[in-house]
Amino acid sequence: MLTTLFFLAVLMVGVPIGVCLCLAGIVYILSINSPVLFQSFPVQMFGGVDSYGLIAIPLFILIGEIMNSGGITRRLVDLAMAFIGSVKGGLAYVNILANMLVSSIIGSATAQVAIMSQVMVPEMEKQGYDKTFAAGLTVYGGMLGPIIPPSVMFVVFSVLAQVAVGDMLIAGILPGVLLTLLFFVVIALMGFVYDYPRSEKRTLAQRARTAAQASPTLLIPIVIVGSILSGIANPTESAAVGAVASALVGRFVTKEFRFNALPRILLRSAIYSAVVLFLVAAAAVFSWLLIYGKVPQMVAAWVQTVAHDPVTFLLLANVILLVIGTVIDGIPGLIMTVPILLPIATEVYHIDPRHFGVVVVINLVLGLMSPPVGLSFFVASAVTGAKPGKMFIVTLPFFIISCVALVMLSLFPSLSLGLLK
Incomplete structure (x- = not known):
């Protein structure tokens, strides 16, 4: 109880x-002497980050930084515009489709919202969309990241x-496509109710160009994605190749990436990577002490009195994770x-850990x-000026529809497991 109160106290003061996780662990060790x-x-702590798979994190972050610097994000938006055409609410569809294309590289909801808000919201405003709706739609597009x-x-x-790692990345493909299609359905229905404007009509030649x-x-x-699915490379190797590919495309295709910008890009990537990896190291200590204190066993005993089958457990987990996600960011939410919950899901209810991972991540992102709190809305608000509420x-x-x-x-x-079978 002392450890819990201390953890909540230091968390609340910022x-x-x-x-917080490390300090709470020290307090717990002191309390049991x-x-x-x-x-x-x-x-x-060292063991928590002593993993080959974690090398993929700074590489994925580096890919996103190089893409933004090389103007690749904007061209993906143009590509989405060419495919959608002049349908009712076309630019709203483009927003989601462009987010889906960009999310296959950036991989971070808040970073994607910040980038795409700058690109999509002004363009949607020009074509007659309400700024608040445009910013909010971009937030949900960022959920795909x-x-x-x-x-x-x-x-x-x-x-x-x-x-x-490869299995988890593949498990996210079908849920990402499902969410995209469901968002399209919502846009179609809202488009008829609110009479969204049509996108600018383009000729076939313009689209082809x-x-x-x-x-x-x-x-x-x-x-x-292709190197992972084909088995040619593991996720870490594919991330390294992707970083090189993004630099080459940005330099020789879009011609906007400059190699003299690499020091600044590498510094930003290193800072964000250090934050994430320190969280992972703290999570290792946190998990170790939870197991030592037999917390999972106590929670499992309570959950089994409420949930009697895997589906009921997952629905209960959805509620718990969504509530946690509303006040705690995604990666810290995972760590906590x-x-x-994972030992309960796998050992008590025999749920595939990859399936459970997809459910956990989507819940925390939706949070x-x-x-x-609604952190993504505040990010979009800072960029566009729209009110989060x-x-x-x-x-x-x-x-x-996300629920x-x-x-x-x-x-x-x-x-979630269809592509893994």
Whole structure:
């Protein structure tokens, strides 16, 4: 109890979550007066990041930085515009489709929202869309970032759950496509109700020219995802090749990437990677102490009194994870919940850890779009000036359909495991 109160106290005053976890672990060790645990503390932290799979995290982050610097993101948006055409609400479809294309490289919801808000919201405003709706739609498009590979959150889950990184990345493809299609359905229905404007009509020649100019940028997601699916490379190797491919495309195809910008890009990538990896190291200590204190066993005993089958457990987990995701960012949320819930899911209810990982990640990402915090809405607000509360209200149908998708994934494991069989 003392450890829990201390953890909540330091978290509420704004101490970074990784530091909170380490300090709470020290308080717990002091409370039980165990010198042996103190000696093992640094060993557990080092062991948490002593994983080959974690090398993929800084490489995926580097890919996103190079893409932004090389103008590749904007060309992916142009490619989406060429495919959608002049349908009612066309630019809303483009927003989601462009987010899906970009998410196959960036892999971070908040980073994607910040980037795409700058690209899509002004363009949608020009064509008569409400700025609040445009910003809110971009937020839900950013939800695809941590789901469609590459995904930093899936890499972190893989390390926490001790499952293959490649399997987790592949497991996110079908759920990402499902969410995209469901978002299209919502846009179609809302388009008729609110009479969304049509996109600018383009001739076949214009579309072909845009597609020809932008199609080389698709080499990057093809290299990353294709090499994993084909077995040519593991996720870490494919991330390294993807970083080289993004630099070459940015330099010789789009001609906007400059090699003299690499020091700045590498520094930004290193800072963000260090934050993520420190969280993973803190998670290792946190998980180790949870197991030592038999917390998973106590939680499992309570859960079994409420949930009597795997589906009921997953639905209960959806509620718990969504609530946690509303107040805690994605990776810290993984760190706090996976060590407790994963053993219950796999050992008590025999749920495939990869299926459970997809459910966990989508819940925590959806929490970024939920009150009372709604971090992604605040990111979009900082870029566009739209009000976070109004964004949530006008895009409520997207929140509802995302919850429907979670229920579908809970009921039908094949939606996440289909490509792994």
